Amino acid sequence: MSKEEQQNKNVVPEFPSAVEQGKNLTELIGKFVDQALEGDMELLVDEFEKNRRFCICQACPYYHRASKRCKKCGCFLPPKVKIKVSECPIKKW
Numbered sequence: 001m002s003k004e005e006q007q008n009k010n011v012v013p014e015f016p017s018a019v020e021q022g023k024n025l026t027e028l029i030g031k032f033v034d035q036a037l038e039g040d041m042e043l044l045v046d047e048f049e050k051n052r053r054f055c056i057c058q059a060c061p062y063y064h065r066a067s068k069r070c071k072k073c074g075c076f077l078p079p080k081v082k083i084k085v086s087e088c089p090i091k092k093w
């Protein structure tokens with residue numbers, strides 16, 4: 001492993017634990033269901049917002065390119081960025 005790779009490894013942690021990922025996913029599903037139960041059926045963002053979010057992710061040090069997942073929350077980003085009530089865990093979008 002090169003020195004740069006080692007430094008990046010020190011800066012960006014591995015994926016959160018399975019328990020943490022499960023908790024994050026459960027929270028997101030809960031918010032999604034709450035929104036639907038409140039009658040707001042606009043559950044997904046439009047194409048522009050989806051692309052805006054995903055572009056931000058692709059430039060983020062937490063983005064794991066091979067799996068298209070976020071190393072901060074563990075979520076799969078292609079579906080996550082589409083969901084209106086989802087949030088970036090470090091408030092980038």
Ligand code: SF4
Pocket residue numbers: 056057058060061062063069070071072073087088089090091092093
């Ligand atoms: S959700 Fe946030 S922290 Fe995760 S990759 Fe996207 S911008 Fe980075």
